[in-house]
Amino acid sequence: AQKVTQAQTEISVVEKEDVTLDCVYETRDTTYYLFWYKQPPSGELVFLIRRNSFDEQNEISGRYSWNFQKSTSSFNFTITASQVVDSAVYFCALSEAKSQAAGNKLTFGGGTRVLVKP
Amino acid sequence: DVKVTQSSRYLVKRTGEKVFLECVQDMDHENMFWYRQDPGLGLRLIYFSYDVKMKEKGDIPEGYSVSREKKERFSLILESASTNQTSMYLCASSLGPNTPNLPLHFGNGTRLTVT
Numbered sequence: 001a002q003k004v005t006q007a008q009t010e011i012s013v014v015e016k017e018d019v020t021l022d023c024v025y026e027t028r029d030t031t032y033y034l035f036w037y038k039q040p041p042s043g044e045l046v047f048l049i050r051r052n053s054f055d056e057q058n059e060i061s062g063r064y065s066w067n068f069q070k071s072t073s074s075f076n077f078t079i080t081a082s083q084v085v086d087s088a089v090y091f092c093a094l095s096e097a098k099s100q101a102a103g104n105k106l107t108f109g110g111g112t113r114v115l116v117k118p
Numbered sequence: 119d120v121k122v123t124q125s126s127r128y129l130v131k132r133t134g135e136k137v138f139l140e141c142v143q144d145m146d147h148e149n150m151f152w153y154r155q156d157p158g159l160g161l162r163l164i165y166f167s168y169d170v171k172m173k174e175k176g177d178i179p180e181g182y183s184v185s186r187e188k189k190e191r192f193s194l195i196l197e198s199a200s201t202n203q204t205s206m207y208l209c210a211s212s213l214g215p216n217t218p219n220l221p222l223h224f225g226n227g228t229r230l231t232v233t
């Protein structure tokens with residue numbers, strides 16, 4: 001069975017600090033997808049990134065960056081120079097690609113609440 | 119932009135009531151999902167549907183049923199609400215059916231309290 005662990009339940013930083021969110025996953029499949037979603041106070045989860053298991057290149061998008069390490073089954077997310085608007089709950093998720101049904105079943109981590117103070 | 123709309127933001131129901139949570143998406147997506155969100159547990163899949171009248175159980179289907187009579191609408195039904203079903207319910211959709219692993223588009227959620 002697949003599993004996603006976000007060990008940090010809450011992180012509090014002061015604006016402009018960097019913050020790294022950890023995500024560790026378990027799966028028996030060799031082909032899978034990893035996702036990060038952001039849930040602001042409004043409640044709607046917003047898609048941030050998708051990465052497949054064959055693409056271990058790190059990715060940067062503005063102040064966001066992601067570090068995928070297959071050897072340690074981790075897909076960590078860093079916010080550089082955090083801002084108050086980054087305050088949200090962030091979820092890491094995993095789906096397996098072996099079938100349509102499996103590919104549509106996301107397994108989510110417990111989420112990490114980030115509070116950025118001015 | 120894809121719009122996923124959940125009919126209620128907050129609901130308060132009594133134990134034993136039949137509860138309907140409604141979700142509508144406007145982008146002609148084949149796949150629709152119902153998740154439940156609880157603190158520390160993240161989101162857990164209750165049911166999903168990849169076509170009209172089709173449904174598949176997720177990880178926690180007990181106590182729930184679903185209905186998909188039209189492509190744009192996916193309803194979650196609590197046949198007899200219980201206090202342990204107090205939670206935030208999130209509906210989502212994605213393009214399908216032959217394109218799994220696509221990002222999900224979520225609604226704002228319905229916070230259900232069962233007393």
